[in-house]
Amino acid sequence: MVEHDAGHLPVIISLVVFVITFALILTERIHRTVIGLFGAVVMVAMGMIFDFYHPSSALHAIDFNTIGLLLGMMIIVAILEQTGFFQYLAILAAKKTKGDPWLLVVVLGTVTTLVSLILDNVTTVVLIAPVTIIIARLLKISAVPILMAEALLSDTGGVATLVGDPPNIMIGSAAGFTFNDFICHITPIVFVAWFATLVVLKIVFRKELAIKPANIDKLMLMNEKDALTDMRTCKIIMGVLCLVTVLFFVHHAFHMPPSMVALIGAALALLLVSPKKDPQPILEKVEW
Incomplete structure (x- = not known):
């Protein structure tokens, strides 16, 4: 006993x-x-x-692979969020809808989904949501359906890739999945979830989405470029993200773990953006 x-x-x-x-x-x-x-x-x-x-x-x-991947991507996002890129994207997408509430749900929700494929979905929503609220108030429509779409579809996008969410990183690292493995097996399910989410939102918020927007002319007069506070840095980070995305697709061919890809991107971003500045303010934004 x-x-x-x-x-x-x-x-x-x-x-x-x-x-x-x-x-x-x-x-x-x-x-x-x-x-x-x-x-x-x-x-x-x-x-x-x-x-x-x-x-x-x-x-x-x-799991140092998971930690390295999170660290690298958080550094890249920390630099990008200082440029006003997310606000720029939200205003540009809203103008394309011409203020239509349902199109705002679809477009801003889809933008959040796409950004969340590579970047942290929580940061994406936190930075896009304030602009969404401003636009909704300007148009005198409810911001709730749009914010719900952004919150739900950011999770949907985050599920689709190896780097979209921390659980994905841990699962991929433990099981030895590559970036392409996640894309091939999860993306079809994500499309179904994306469509189903929009259908549910359309039904649940049908009254709010039927409201005719006001001040559409003021929305169209908004200049999305004014949101960009640092065009040079934004272009550099976009280039770095393109490189990182390509490397994620081919990392297994070079026997390179995903964490190394993210850390290469972070190192390049810090080197190209502020080689002479103290990186401490950027590193403080990392969720340690």
């Missing part, structure tokens, strides 16, 4: 530490980074005390 209990002891200890760690994170009384680190230290310490886990095992369990 003692041996039976001893065999379950590692599982019980690990589960207790895990549950307590997440419970403390949910309280938000202490920063989640501090709690996460504390939980990890306690877990390893318990493993050493009861002889079921070793620090070297903890280090081997860290």
Whole structure:
């Protein structure tokens, strides 16, 4: 009976530490980074005390491919968001719809989907949403259907690629999937989800989408180029993203992990954008 209990002891200890760690994170009384680190230290310490886990095992369990990929893409996004590119894209897309509420849902939702294929979907929504609200107020229409489309379709886009969402990165790294594997197997499902989401939004928000917009002339007078605060940097990052995207498609041919592709892009972006400036402000925007 003692041996039976001893065999379950590692599982019980690990589960207790895990549950307590997440419970403390949910309280938000202490920063989640501090709690996460504390939980990890306690877990390893318990493993050493009861002889079921070793620090070297903890280090081997860290997925540096995932961390490197997230770090590289976050640096690129941190530089890009300073240029006003996302706001530029939102205004340009809105003007193409000429203020039609349903077209705004489709176009801005689709733009968010496409951007989220490569870039972090949370950042994409956070930066596009304020412009969306301004446009909705200008046209005197409800912003809720458009914001819902952006939020839902950003997740849809993020699912489609290896780099779209952190879970994708972890799954791909653990299973050895390439960028192309994700594209081939997930993209058809994403198209179905994209279409289904738009259909549901059309039905649920049919009253809001039937409202005739006002001040269309003011929308058309908005100059999207005014949103771009740094054209040079924007062009550089666009070039870097094109290179990174191409490398993602062929990385397996060069036996290069996806994390290396992202880090190459981040290093190039920092080198070309601000070689003489302190990169600290950019690195502070990374979600450590």
